[in-house]
Amino acid sequence: MNMNQNVDTSRDASIAALTTLLTQAADALAQGGPELAEHASELRKMVSRPPRVAVVGRLKSGKSTLVNALTQHVIAATGTLECTMAVSMYFDGAPARAEVIGVDGQVERIPLGNGPLTELGMPLDNVDHIEQFLPNAQLRRLSLIDTPGTATLTVENEARTRRVLVDGQKDTKRASSWADSLVFLSDSAPREDEKLFLSQLGMTPLTSIGLLSRADSFGEGAFGHRDPLDYAREHAQSIAGELKNSVSQVLPLSGFMAESALVGRITGDVARTLAHLAPLGREQLLDVIELPDPSTVVPGFTAQMRDMLLDTVGEYGIIAGREIAARDGAVGLMQWMVERSGINRLTEILTGEISYFAVLQRAVRMLDVLDELAGGNVNREHVRWVQSVTLSQPGMHFVMLYRSYRNTYASTPDSTLLGPLRSAIAARTAAEVVDLPAAAPADQVRAELQRRLGEMQNMAMGLLSAAEDEARERLVVAYQAALKAMS
Numbered sequence: 264m265n266m267n268q269n270v271d272t273s274r275d276a277s278i279a280a281l282t283t284l285l286t287q288a289a290d291a292l293a294q295g296g297p298e299l300a301e302h303a304s305e306l307r308k309m310v311s312r313p314p315r316v317a318v319v320g321r322l323k324s325g326k327s328t329l330v331n332a333l334t335q336h337v338i339a340a341t342g343t344l345e346c347t348m349a350v351s352m353y354f355d356g357a358p359a360r361a362e363v364i365g366v367d368g369q370v371e372r373i374p375l376g377n378g379p380l381t382e383l384g385m386p387l388d389n390v391d392h393i394e395q396f397l398p399n400a401q402l403r404r405l406s407l408i409d410t411p412g413t414a415t416l417t418v419e420n421e422a423r424t425r426r427v428l429v430d431g432q433k434d435t436k437r438a439s440s441w442a443d444s445l446v447f448l449s450d451s452a453p454r455e456d457e458k459l460f461l462s463q464l465g466m467t468p469l470t471s472i473g474l475l476s477r478a479d480s481f482g483e484g485a486f487g488h489r490d491p492l493d494y495a496r497e498h499a500q501s502i503a504g505e506l507k508n509s510v511s512q513v514l515p516l517s518g519f520m521a522e523s524a525l526v527g528r529i530t531g532d533v534a535r536t537l538a539h540l541a542p543l544g545r546e547q548l549l550d551v552i553e554l555p556d557p558s559t560v561v562p563g564f565t566a567q568m569r570d571m572l573l574d575t576v577g578e579y580g581i582i583a584g585r586e587i588a589a590r591d592g593a594v595g596l597m598q599w600m601v602e603r604s605g606i607n608r609l610t611e612i613l614t615g616e617i618s619y620f621a622v623l624q625r626a627v628r629m630l631d632v633l634d635e636l637a638g639g640n641v642n643r644e645h646v647r648w649v650q651s652v653t654l655s656q657p658g659m660h661f662v663m664l665y666r667s668y669r670n671t672y673a674s675t676p677d678s679t680l681l682g683p684l685r686s687a688i689a690a691r692t693a694a695e696v697v698d699l700p701a702a703a704p705a706d707q708v709r710a711e712l713q714r715r716l717g718e719m720q721n722m723a724m725g726l727l728s729a730a731e732d733e734a735r736e737r738l739v740v741a742y743q744a745a746l747k748a749m750s
């Protein structure tokens with residue numbers, strides 16, 4: 264069975280084209296002497312590697328479980344091991360190993376067996392971060408950064424997360440380790456300090472997604488009156504409203520169900536054991552879960568069997584999955600868990616849209632670094648030449664739109680131009696540039712483009728921030744280009 268059917272490859276060609284362009288720019292920069300070559304090598308690494316997703320959220324919000332679900336492999340330790348308290352990066356690579364990087368730059372290399380890392384090889388306080396390499400198809404598309412948590416009672420965890428994700432971003436010599444996109448997990452309403460933290464990560468709503476995590480136990484949980492996943496889906500909308508300045512959407516997710524199904528815990532034995540409970544009513548089920556000895560309710564059904572089910576399918580899986588197990592067996596149960604978990608939609612967004620925006624974002628960061636170097640005193644003529652050649656490439660159109668979006672978002676987060684910019688950045692057709700369906704008739708698209716152009720011209724009279732004014736000009740260019748492409 265193909266478990267990757269939800270990988271979105273539709274943006275791959277755009278991503279590849281932009282990667283080529285930026286790699287060439289880095290190579291050109293390297294021609295400017297040894298000092299520029301050092302920057303160029305870091306930039307080249309940054310723009311040519313798979314987009315890197317940072318997973319953040321409070322302690323126990325389900326971050327490591329999600330990392331396992333996304334890689335379909337138990338690579339991230341969950342629970343309270345010391346390893347879970349360091350920032351861990353996951354890459355595709357062989358042989359399977361962990362490299363524990365000390366704050367002093369010392370590297371401890373630890374071979375990995377089949378399970379997650381269980382020791383650090385140095386005191387936790389000496390660890391800057393851990394890099395783990397595994398031959399893994401999922402990691403070939405996206406690499407992951409698991410963090411020990413923010414806004415928790417454990418101040419040290421937050422400090423470690425910040426050192427890599429916030430302070431690290433400011434150091435252009437470490438450009439290749441910057442995160443490109445963000446997944447924020449929360450199993451309840453986000454707090455002010457979390458929102459503040461999100462605003463410090465150098466992302467925009469286009470490169471960030473929120474998750475209402477542990478959705479299988481949301482609200483009153485599996486035995487409540489509403490299906491927790493459906494309830495979580497509804498509630499995710501209100502969290503999305505609260506987080507609208509940080510993330511573009513919030514999805515409900517059960518990382519637990521996704522992990523369990525995707526790492527192969529749903530065996531025939533699990534399905535058969537669960538199927539025994541199919542005929543039970545709600546009250547009897549509650550007894551099976553709560554009584555020390557469930558065989559008094561279902562003869563032959565032991566506490567051990569019950570605990571095994573709790574570990575593999577959880578309370579929600581027991582109550583909502585037992586009939587599926589009886590009817591469709593292990594494969595059906597597993598597919599149902601994957602579908603209900605929300606992991607497919609997340610994978611689709613992370614591999615498609617967000618990867619594309621992440622690549623635009625790092626192109627912008629590369630332009631930032633070039634700007635900085637152009638103002639420095641190492642061969643700036645050369646740097647300026649690289650800048651001007653890079654900026655004149657047609658492929659940079661979307662990068663410039665994204666830069667405008669980022670600058671407008673930073674200076675005027677409630678600007679009315681952010682929506683139109685977003686559409687223009689994500690558009691694949693002229694119609695989509697102005698929020699019309701791709702199949703809209705040409706006349707209608709032309710008329711709407713003209714109308715938007717008029718709107719942009721009128722805005723020039725109004726009060727705009729500097730970033731907005733540039734955004735307005737970029738949109739004029741985008742609308743004109745779309746009109747031209749149609750003629």
Ligand SMILES: Nc1nc2c(ncn2[C@@H]2O[C@H](COP(=O)(O)OP(=O)(O)O)[C@@H](O)[C@H]2O)c(=O)[nH]1
Pocket residue numbers: 320321322323324325326327328329340341342411412476477478479480516517518519520577
């Ligand atoms: N019910 C439920 N439990 C979860 C889910 N995700 C994680 N957990 C549990 O929550 C605990 C903390 O998860 P972990 O991934 O280590 O959280 P982290 O601290 O954010 O990395 C573990 O016991 C997980 O089994 C979920 O989607 N549903």
Ligand SMILES: [Mg+2]
Pocket residue numbers: 326327328340341342347409410411
């Ligand atoms: Mg963790």
